[in-house]
Amino acid sequence: MSTERPLGPGGTTPITRELLLGWPLPAPGENKEARGRTLVVGGTAHTPGAVLLAGEAVLRAGAGKLQIATAAPVAAALAVAVPEARVVPLPADDDGNIAGSAADTVLELAEQADALLVGSGFSSPDPTVALLERIIPRVDRPIVVDAVGSAYVTAHHEGLRHLDGRAILSLNPSEVALTLRIDDDELAADPVACTRKLAAVTGAVVILGGEGKLVAAPDGAAWETRAGGPGLGVSGSGDVQAGIVAGLFARGAEPAQAACWAAHLHGLAGERLAEAQGAVGFLAREISPCVPALLEGHAAP
Template sequence: MTGASDELVTPAVLRAWPLSEPGVGKESRGTILVVGGSATTPGAVRLAGEAALRAGAGKLAIATAASVVAPLAVAVPEARVLRLPEDRQGSLAADAATAIVEAAGGADAVLIGPGFVDPEASVRLLEAVLPQIACPVMLDGPGTAYLTQYPEGLQHLTASALVTANIRELARMLQRDPDEVDEHALDAARELAERTGVVVVAGGAIKHIAGPDGRSWTIEGGGPGLGVSGSGDVQAGIAAGLLARGEAPAKAAVWAGFVHARAGEHLAAAVGRVGYLARDLPAVVPRVIAEIG
């Protein structure tokens, strides 16, 4: 796979691969279910959920740890917030699986992983969840640990699954040294996409996206300000919102990666190269999408 060509994403590339018309009502733009968070990390699902709505999803449901449901429901009044049982460490307990599967039955796409803090607990939960979900699924952050243990665990979702991972998570899924993966991130993303049958987004200063069909894309830009806590949750939310709107995983990933980068550049110009917060990014997303046209 080394040396295979990839496509540099530009506004012209996206205009030739436009998003579908959004429709006139919230039902037509889809429902996104965001599953994640813990007693100590409720902000991640808020960032991801708000980004999904800013990307055009019509309805938002958030399923998270019971102890943070009340303040989160106030903070995100647009969302239906579902209370899930926690383990002693505040992570989602394995017996939350039934409620997650039930909620996924009413969703057009499911994002799992923002705010997870324990990869082992994530795997225990997802063992009972993912085999029962039929709609498009996106795994993010520690949720990707499921693919480390079950590399073929999303292949029942033919052409309907997407994974976003930083270099450390990508290396873990491939069982490789992180420095080696960092040096050859595009090839690593291609290998994981081929192995798992899902679209893979490898995060970093340069974003690499690879599909199981052999296609791949590179996104440059964004700036150092995107290297801040919560930024990846926003990118995951943008992609998940586009999945809920009915876009294929590859298109959702490419558009989300580019929009995320350009949102960072907008904020760098308005605020500074560094110092803006991840919570500032979602509000810029509609403007960036409109500018691409």
């Protein structure tokens, strides 16, 4: 991997095209099996769109195969909406959340996956923690934890350490603050230090979204991308970013590499859409179709 002079007092390395050219992703291989299988576990009976956005982003990032495990009431519709995926219905509770009894099914699917994405579309912390407590400690696969999925990490700061660094948290500022159990003002005062702290505490790579993005690794290394813009602050955008991360993870990228590539590509996609449509008003579903061309543009000199 190439190196560049750190930015500012936080000591972050800028993510640029030149950096990524010196940190190439694994070769795509000759078929879908070579690019990995991703399992997305998420959604509720009321939020199937989040899983759709995440799953499509997995494939746009170049992963070869996609499985989605989601609440049974919406599984059939999601299977039609994402025909590229195998969609597995999971039992739901009376509020539409995936029930804890789904854990064994998820674990069986996880055994065949190269990477897992959990949390996209989850809406309630308590049932999320109850479900993930029965899944994550028993999983030995690279994991991306998104959004409300971080409630598990808030409750169990050591809960990803058995993965030996093969975990990524893809979070917005409020989620990082909640997971660290600090207030938003403390995070805003020094986001680099807080992101580094969360990475060190959890043993996971952390992506902090927002205006530009930060990535921190457990060893203290940190990166920053200035790509992005206000238009990425839209419902569903975080689900897309998490899907890009998981797709790259499934392809065999290292955790920090997958996080840095995904954060930068997500930001660049927002810039491209802003140029074409305006600074705000584009939709999250429009982000991931930009990714293949951006990947191609950052994969060759």
